[in-house]
Structures are given as C-alpha cells and as structure tokens.
Amino acid sequence: MQEVEAVTRTLASYVVNARYADVPVPVRDEALRSLVNWAGCAIGGSRHEAVNRALAAVRPFSGTPESSILGRTERIDVLNSALLNGISSHVFDFDDTHLKTIIHPAGPVASALIPLAERLPITGVELLHAFILGVEVECRIGNAVYPAHYDIGWHITGTAGVFGAAAAVGKVLGLDVQQMTWALGIAGTQSSGFREMFGTMCKSFHPGRAAQNGLLAAHLAKQNFTSSDRVLEAPRGFGFVMSADRDFSEVTKNLGEQFEISLNTYKPFACGIVIHPAIDGAIQLRNGHGLTAEMIESIKLRVAPLVLELTGKRTPRVGLEGKFSVFHSVAVAIIRGAAGESEYADDVVTDPNVIALRDRVDAHVDRGIRDDEAHVSITLKDGRVLEQHVEHALGSLERPMSNDDLERKFLRLCEGVLSAQQAQRVLANFWSADLIKDASELGRATVPV
C-alpha cells in the first residue's frame, strides 16, 4: 500500500489559512455565476413534491426556525434548511456540473452556507470565500478518485459533497487546523449515496443530506468531537474504502493556485449533462429546418458510451425517469424546441405524441465520441437526411453559458414561484453577493412575498 503524506491535514490547513484577498477575480466571478445558477435551481425546484414530502417528514422534529427555505414561506432550523435547499436545487437535474468529476458542486456547499448565514453574522465576502473553498475541497477529492469511485456506483455529488459542505461551514465557524481535520473526518465517515437511486427522490436527497451532514460535521468538530486525522488517505478511509483507485496528489497539488470552481459549468437543459450534446444538435436541426414531429421518419444518434449507461431508459414512465432517457429528451426537444423543466413533467413524458416520436429515436454508442460531443442524424419522411455534428454542447467549458443565458435561465426558473419583480431583486442579490454586508439577506429575500 502506498505511503502517503498527511493529505487530510494538508487540505484542512489550506482551508483554514486561505485568504479571500488571494482569490483571483475571475475565480470570484465564476463563484458568483455558480451561486446565481444554484439559487435559480433551488427556487425553481422548491415546489417539487420531493421537497414537500421531505419537509412534511422532518418538520415535526425540526428546531428553532432561524432559516428560510429558498422559494418557500416556511421557516425551519439551519440543518433542515440545508437538506431541503439541497433537494430543491438538484431535483430538476438542472444544476451545475464540474465536468472532470460529474460533481454538481454548488448544491452541497451553498445549501449549507445560505441558511447558516441567517444564524451567524457573516458578510457576503465571507460566504463567497467559504463557498469557493467548499467547492475546492469536494472537487479535489472527486478528482482524486474519479472515475473509479463513480464507476463502482457512488453518487459522487453526495459522497464528495459532504466534505465540501464541512469545509465551507468549518471556514465560517473559524475552526482551527485540528478541528478542520476532524470536520473532514466526521464528514467523510458519513459519505454515502448510491447511483442506484437515480430516477427516484433519493437522487436529490444526496446533495441535501451532504449539505446537512457537512454542516453537522463542522459543528461537531467545533465542539472538539474527535475523528481520525487521516480520513482521506488511511487504508480504511475514504480513498481506499470507497474507490478502486485514487491519486492523492490531486487533493494537495497547486492548492491556492488552481481553483476547481473555474471549471464549473451550467446546464441549459434540465437533465443529465451527458444528453446535452444530442439535445443541442436536435434543437439546432429543428430550428434550422423548421422541423415538426410529423415530418420525421427516424432519428439516429451517435453518442458517447456514458449516454446509454446513464440515460438509456427506453420507456420512462414519470418525469424523473424522463431525465434518464436520451430518447425522451431528444423527442421532446424536437417537438417543443426546448428541454427545460416543463419538458420533463409527468404528463409530457406520457404524452402519446412524444412517445410516438421517442419510439423513432435510436442511439448508438461510439467510443470515439467525447462526452460533450454528439452526431444527430434525422431522416425525413420525404427522404431527406439532415445531419448535425455537435463538437461541444452548449453549457460546456468550450461553449459556456453567458451571464445573459444564466439570467434568462434564473428568471424562467422563478416563474410561478416569485413575482417577476422579486425574481429580479433576488437575482441582483446573488450577482452582488460579494458586496452584501449581511449575507442573511441572500436566503431571506427568496421567500415569496
């Protein structure tokens, strides 16, 4: 077994000693973009049945209602707010993606920090810095074990996310290096979440629980509740127990120089990122040629291997399953010109017109195709064959969502939850999170008035 340095303590020490002044401006800007995107998703998802049911379950046990729940009028304790925000921010599968690891970074970290800010006196800068550090921690840990860890069946947003939440909250609580090391240990020993849960409410439970468990871990560590000092690198710790392979240098190299949040991306479509190139290509052909379902004989996709592995559901029965069906996604994108949340409503997934086109979609794996690439070929009833090669899907690092794109996405997600006026106000808050004196305003202002 390889002999390794004090990986966990090195990471903890970095988080404790990091200074906001040393964070480059483009990194800060990307963090604001991540927060805007996260807040929109959480507000948009806040009325989902998964959130309603979770709230009903935890409310009888919840404590002092110090915190808002994004997009809702109920107030609840900080820990449960973290859980509920985490669920709502991920339930549409519309949140951000760190493409190197498929981690959705904002969920576990922001879902914990925003409600905590309603309990503590904390500035927008402190919150933003803790957010950047939390994302750094979870993504570096993800880098160290991806893809072996994910391949086994772990939902990495939950398993790595809990470390990020603990680190971010620990930073805000002012933990010392020993306490931060323990916080990572207590977080790690709660690391959990199976990919088997994809397609059920438990998928969004994972980032919610990661946020909540990380919050708890940091508060326990603050009370000197002890854990191992070597949760990442020990033979019976995270890196060896939960992954068939690991490279701990990914955790510790270039700390403070390279920021993983710079690699964050945002979804234009409300489904698994791996389907985006195919949807993108389908919409380009539809718009370029004025296509309707009736004109189409068949659709052939050539896609990366992960597409069928993750989203190969041939006959989704409900909305959540539709997100794991490349067939539904492409069909509905042709019919409606979009793949937003409403394209994954239960009654859209079971719409006979959608199903009729869905059944004419074929997908073939091509191992030479990258994850953000796809070939879409549509055969029309008149015999024509239309082809579209998507080199990099919209929302990828090479074709990022612009700030305007993010604003449009945010405002559309707020529809039906907040008034247009309030949505604009909340948007402005998050864009200027670094200028806000009292960060409690960020969560509180999302409560529908």
Added chain:
Amino acid sequence: MQEVEAVTRTLASYVVNARYADVPVPVRDEALRSLVNWAGCAIGGSRHEAVNRALAAVRPFSGTPESSILGRTERIDVLNSALLNGISSHVFDFDDTHLKTIIHPAGPVASALIPLAERLPITGVELLHAFILGVEVECRIGNAVYPAHYDIGWHITGTAGVFGAAAAVGKVLGLDVQQMTWALGIAGTQSSGFREMFGTMCKSFHPGRAAQNGLLAAHLAKQNFTSSDRVLEAPRGFGFVMSADRDFSEVTKNLGEQFEISLNTYKPFACGIVIHPAIDGAIQLRNGHGLTAEMIESIKLRVAPLVLELTGKRTPRVGLEGKFSVFHSVAVAIIRGAAGESEYADDVVTDPNVIALRDRVDAHVDRGIRDDEAHVSITLKDGRVLEQHVEHALGSLERPMSNDDLERKFLRLCEGVLSAQQAQRVLANFWSADLIKDASELGRATVPV
C-alpha cells in the same frame, strides 16, 4: 452479474407482515436481555465527553424536546435523542455483539425506538417486536456481506445498522410494503462509517447516526419519499457497491423461522470482543495464583489473527485507544482483576505501573486459533510458567452471560449516574418491557431524579 430475486422487497414484506404472536418465547427473552444490556451501556456512557460534545453541537438546532436522553436530564427531539443514545450505548465498547458479523445490534435499533416511544402511543410489545425485527434486518444484511464488507474497512454496525433502525421504526409507523421498501432504500443510501474511525469519538457516532438516519428514512418513506426498490440487490446498490462479495440468500432464507437475535452476546469486558479470550485467561491465572504485577517476568499470548489487526495498539495514549490495545487490556486485567470501563480511563492507560507491565506483554498470531479462543502463558520471576487455554471466552455463545451477570453489569454501569434505587427500578422496567402498556416509560424512567 448474478440475477437476483426481489431481495429488498421480500425483506420489507416480511417486516410489514410479521406478527409478535409468531415470535418464539426464547427469542423474546433474548430480546429482553439485549435491551437490558443496551440500556445499561447507554446509561453508563451517558456522561462521556463524546455525548457532551455531540449534545452541545446539535442542541442549537434541535426541535421539540419530546424525548429523554438515557441517563441524562436534558430533553431533546426524537432524532437527536436517537443520535445521543446511540453514541452513549457504544462509547464504552461494552455493548452487545452478533458474533457472526461483529455487528453490535441493539445500538442502532433501540436507540431509535426508545425515544420514538415518547412521541407515539406504543406498547411495550410493539416496541419489543419492532426491536426484534430491526435486529433481524441488520444482522441478515450483515450476514449477506460479512466478512468481505468489513474487510474493506466498513464499520458494519453503522453500515448495516441503519437498515435495522429504518425497519424497526417503519414497523412502528405502520408502513406498507412499498413504503418499507423505500425506507430500506433511503436507509441504505445513507449507509456509511469507516473502521478508520476506531479509537476516536466517531466510532460511537456510527451507531448513533445509524439510529438517527434510519429513523429519518422511515419517516420520509411514511411521506412517500421515493427510493429505489432494490437497494440491496441492484448492481449499484449496497451489496455490490459496498462489498466485494455477497450472498443475498442470507437475507431471505428462513425468514420468520430463524431469529438472529438468538445469536446475540454480551460483553463482560469494556473493550473489543476479540480481546476477551485473552483477558479472560489472564484473569483466571491471576485469580487462580494470586498474581501481582511484580511477580511477572513476561506474558505471552497466542491469539486469533483479528486480535492484532483490530487491537494491536502497542502504546495507547488515551482511554479510547486502550480499548484497541490487547497489551493494555491484559496488563490492566492482571493488575486490577477486571476490564470494566474504569480500567480504560485515561489515567489508567497512562499509569506507569500499567505501562511497565504492558511492555512485558507479547502477542503472536496463530491462524489455528478461533476468535473466541486464546492461549495465555505467564512467566514468573521465580521461573515458573503458568498456562491457561481459554476455549470459549466468557460472554461467548458457548459461555453466555447469565441474567445475573447482566444485572450486575447493568447496576455497575449505572453507578454514579442513577441512585441504586432508581437503577433497580429501571432494570425492572427493561426486564418487563413486554408487559409495559406505555413504552414511553422505558426512556423516561432513566432520567436521573
């Protein structure tokens, strides 16, 4: 990959449909013994610093104080009471052991049920039956993956325990088969806990968190929060993700005929079960020959392989580490004739006299020796060599603790926490748990008056 039947649903269906009338009397009696032993451990551990620190951390977020914490005067919400009871019941490493899996079965299950009974109207029989079923579920799941799962580094009391807590609470909540299946799924996707944490406060955090997470899982399922129906058997579920090997027939065979709680055992010594044969042998030699430390030149142990793997700490620095040192355990047992909780106090572990004898203890692994067996050989300064072969340690299935042994252990654990009179009353309560009309009495009566 092997094709498997609906393992999770079969187990859920059994739990939902099981009737107390079908539980054989000896099984009920063993369940009462398990509860008595658990309650003593939880009361005894209730003043431990790990409990104090955890309570300080969770209190600001805790909800309606509906439940007692065993052995303490504070009241707290049900979920946090489960966490704290689970910590206190395991923090002395003095609780019960299902030897086939090294699961400590009562902790995750009873720690959840006892505080829940203060919230619900529930009879002693309902509680006892749910307890039996919870233990059944966790131990069967443990049987299916042990030892491969444990060997990887998972603390099986936490990882399997969460299923037991969910099943027990789900039974009390009256979940239907679908909901019970979801409860197991929500529990499983929280399954966690590294063996790396042994020797730190996180070890006892595991059963506490298992109790709390299982409780939460059952309440979420009651609200129809969905999960996979196949958490145990799916390729990306518990059996494949968290173990290198598994036999699902262990989960489903002879359900309702064979009860795992019948295989429960109780510790006479306040440390890891694998050291018990060596301690037992050392105490037998001490008492048989009136030995003192000064008479002893050296002690040689021949032990099972697990002993040095789990408890090979040569130089423990604090009490918790002492429990993972066969060297300290044998030395202190010779000096004090016991290995109760007080023999693992910090100042005993660092006592120069104990250390002096500890340094004269050697242990050698013999692959031919069973886990509950040991050879102890003591060379005296006068040249004599004393030998003791322990075939089955006290507390093993072959040499079980008697009810009187359990009572003595219980009362000693209550010393300093409850008055002798109150301890007797609590003991009587737990012995007659099946006769109690209002099960809330079980937890409430442990509050020091």
